[in-house]
Amino acid sequence: MSNLAWIFVSAVLVNNFTLSYFLGLCPFFGVSSRLETAFRLGLANIFVMVITSVCAWSLETLVLPHAPYLRLISFIVVIASTVQFVEMVIKKLSPALFKALGIYLPLITTNCGILGLALFQTSRGYGFFEGLVFAVGAGMGMTLALVLMAGLREEAELSDVPKVARGIALNLIIAGMLAMAFQGFAGLFGSAA
Amino acid sequence: MVSVAKTLQLRTSPHVTSGASVDLIMRHVVWALVPTALFGVYAFGLTAAVTLSAALASCLLAEWLLCKWSEQPSTLSDWSVAVTGLLYGLTLPPGLPVWMTMLGGFIAVGLGKHLFGGLGYNPFNPALVGRAVMQAAFPVGMTTWHAAFGSGRFSSVPSSLFTFPFAAPEYTDALTSATPLAAWKFEHNLAAASDLVMGFTTGSTGETSAVLILLGGAYLAARKMMNWRIPLSIFVTVAVLTFALHLASPEAYPTAPFMLLSGGLMLGAVFMATDMVASPMTTLGVVIYGALIGVLTVTIRLWGGMPEGVMYAILLANAVAPHIDRLVRPTVYGTSGRKA
Numbered sequence: 001m002s003n004l005a006w007i008f009v010s011a012v013l014v015n016n017f018t019l020s021y022f023l024g025l026c027p028f029f030g031v032s033s034r035l036e037t038a039f040r041l042g043l044a045n046i047f048v049m050v051i052t053s054v055c056a057w058s059l060e061t062l063v064l065p066h067a068p069y070l071r072l073i074s075f076i077v078v079i080a081s082t083v084q085f086v087e088m089v090i091k092k093l094s095p096a097l098f099k100a101l102g103i104y105l106p107l108i109t110t111n112c113g114i115l116g117l118a119l120f121q122t123s124r125g126y127g128f129f130e131g132l133v134f135a136v137g138a139g140m141g142m143t144l145a146l147v148l149m150a151g152l153r154e155e156a157e158l159s160d161v162p163k164v165a166r167g168i169a170l171n172l173i174i175a176g177m178l179a180m181a182f183q184g185f186a187g188l189f190g191s192a193a
Numbered sequence: 194m195v196s197v198a199k200t201l202q203l204r205t206s207p208h209v210t211s212g213a214s215v216d217l218i219m220r221h222v223v224w225a226l227v228p229t230a231l232f233g234v235y236a237f238g239l240t241a242a243v244t245l246s247a248a249l250a251s252c253l254l255a256e257w258l259l260c261k262w263s264e265q266p267s268t269l270s271d272w273s274v275a276v277t278g279l280l281y282g283l284t285l286p287p288g289l290p291v292w293m294t295m296l297g298g299f300i301a302v303g304l305g306k307h308l309f310g311g312l313g314y315n316p317f318n319p320a321l322v323g324r325a326v327m328q329a330a331f332p333v334g335m336t337t338w339h340a341a342f343g344s345g346r347f348s349s350v351p352s353s354l355f356t357f358p359f360a361a362p363e364y365t366d367a368l369t370s371a372t373p374l375a376a377w378k379f380e381h382n383l384a385a386a387s388d389l390v391m392g393f394t395t396g397s398t399g400e401t402s403a404v405l406i407l408l409g410g411a412y413l414a415a416r417k418m419m420n421w422r423i424p425l426s427i428f429v430t431v432a433v434l435t436f437a438l439h440l441a442s443p444e445a446y447p448t449a450p451f452m453l454l455s456g457g458l459m460l461g462a463v464f465m466a467t468d469m470v471a472s473p474m475t476t477l478g479v480v481i482y483g484a485l486i487g488v489l490t491v492t493i494r495l496w497g498g499m500p501e502g503v504m505y506a507i508l509l510a511n512a513v514a515p516h517i518d519r520l521v522r523p524t525v526y527g528t529s530g531r532k533a
Contacts, residue, residue, distance in 0.1 A: 035519075151515035152316050160310035162263055173304060177317055178512055180325045184489070184505020187498015 238346025426483025
């Protein structure tokens with residue numbers, strides 16, 4: 001399998017950010033109660049992931065060789081402000097797109113999934129295109145997890161769930177079961193990491 | 194007034210039913226599983242009997258306790274938990290320590306079923322939830338297989354069976370052997386199809402004999418107690434995919450009969466994927482659902498890290514089932530669009 005395809009499959013299924021690395025769980029639990037919103041959050045995730053990847057790559061090649069100790073702080077600041085800036089541009093240019101995605105952007109910008117992507121990308125030494133594929137894959141993996149979770153949560157809402165388990169407890173257990181099901185993909189196409 | 198009440202009965206619909214009820218159907222599922230379970234005991238000896246009894250007992254006990262604690266009427270008598278317990282036991286390797294078996298049984302019924310509100314609400318097949326937890330928690334125990342038809346199987350049991358709770362079991366290599374799928378994956382050994390049909394191979398307690406599982410499935414299908422389209426869709430997908438792959442590269446991929454008959458595909462497709470609650474509702478829906486299970490099974494088996502993927506395929510398809518139902522929602526009568 002070619003390297004790019006391998007990175008993609010690995011990010012979507014094998015090392016799913018949500019269900020295998022357990023990153024970005026706050027929006028995962030916060031916005032998965034309705035399928036519609038969960039799907040849009042997923043799209044916003046892909047969008048932010050791509051921006052993150054580009055930012056992290058530029059920082060890593062242009063700035064960080066001169067000041068490696070600034071890696072964490074510069075990732076956080078640059079990614080967050082770029083996303084905020086893009087958000088403002090979208091708001092000005094396309095109010096419809098802003099309505100669909102914009103409200104989720106601040107929610108995702110500062111979460112661990114985003115920082116995780118930037119750090120994984122640099123520590124694995126991905127180039128520009130590898131990083132882009134990785135970002136799209138990771139975002140799509142999160143979308144997949146969100147959509148599956150939302151479907152199950154909408155079903156559970158109609159069920160006679162015992163009082164002790166209602167709410168976040170049940171959601172955590174559903175997420176755990178999903179994560180177990182995703183374990184089946186472990187080692188797909190001979191992937192180890 | 195009393196005599197009037199006898200002739201004039203006030204009831205809401207439905208007025209004509211087929212007489213099917215939860216306990217009737219579940220009882221028939223148990224009967225359909227009996228030949229498979231008996232063959233498991235015959236093939237693996239006392240060990241399988243102990244594993245099956247422990248699985249069944251732990252599920253029944255969990256159901257009884259949870260009904261009692263939640264102050265609901267006991268649902269022990271509707272046979273559904275017996276089906277869960279039996280299926281769970283049949284997916285376990287014989288020789289799994291009894292304490293592990295019972296722990297998984299409690300998880301299957303407690304987390305897989307009662308946490309979601311009991312019968313009729315489980316999003317995943319409860320027996321597979323129990324097994325998946327076991328697979329994640331005790332990977333060694335769950336993949337140590339005892340050879341079938343051992344000579345002393347009715348007089349002695351392996352010492353691993355009665356390991357002290359929370360202690361790791363010890364296995365002797367002389368007793369263990371590889372399943373057909375593991376043998377193909379790691380040693381490139383293809384088992385004979387005839388052995389797989391009859392069940393002369395090793396594996397989980399109830400997955401070895403394809404012919405008995407199909408017999409049970411045919412019985413349920415004939416009595417209209419199981420949606421036969423689900424297993425058919427799974428079998429067709431797996432057969433077509435494997436046939437094409439085998440044609441393209443006979444060296445790298447096994448034959449279609451081997452893929453169909455080995456591992457837990459038969460048991461999973463006939464008895465697990467057909468869980469009435471966790472599978473989609475419409476005919477088109479179950480065909481898509483079956484095809485998804487088939488594709489995932491082939492993917493995990495051929496390219497994944499594990500030799501067997503049926504359990505994960507069914508769990509993933511269970512998670513997708515609500516979306517399949519949403520996508521193939523029938524049009525409301527009298528309207529033209531999908532949105533009524």
